[in-house]
Amino acid sequence: MHFHFSPARSEDFSKLLELRLLTMRESLERIGRFDPQRAFERFQNSFRSQHTRLIIADHQFAGCVALGPDEDDWLLEHFYIAPQFQRCGLGSQVLSQLITEAEQARKIIKLSVLQKSDAARFYEKHGFHKTGEDEWDIYYTRLPAISRES
DSSP, X not given: OOXXXXXXXXXXXXXXXXXXXXXXXXXHHHTTOOOHHHHHHHHHHHOOGGGEEEXXXXXXXXXXXXXXXXXXXXXXXXXXXXXXXXXXXXXHHHHHXXXXXXXXXXXXXXXXXXXXXXXXXXXXXXXXXXXXXXXXXXXXXXXXXXXXXX
């Protein structure tokens, strides 16, 4: 599937929040944490439009992802694929593009996933390694190839 990125704008907040609620509801319910107000507040506090990209596939809005600075590393967050575009390889294509960018910049990518989320297997399949966990989240990093070879 062909895709491209388009820069997000602050005006995209509501559309992206709706996508977040749609894609994360099941995982949040699984751990007893689904609360639309808390999801709104968490997204509002972490949404950085300047680092967020819309994912456009087949000329349609298919999702979003944020990749931006976090100290000396990059933080990957808000990676949501609309349900009608899931399970067709789009997420892997998008993540591969982001990994390529990080490799070229020699940056570590950090992220977190909810406990009991299917996303953990997805990231592990793409070379991310668990670095820790707490009550609600599992933390991962992916080192650039140059670092892994040293």
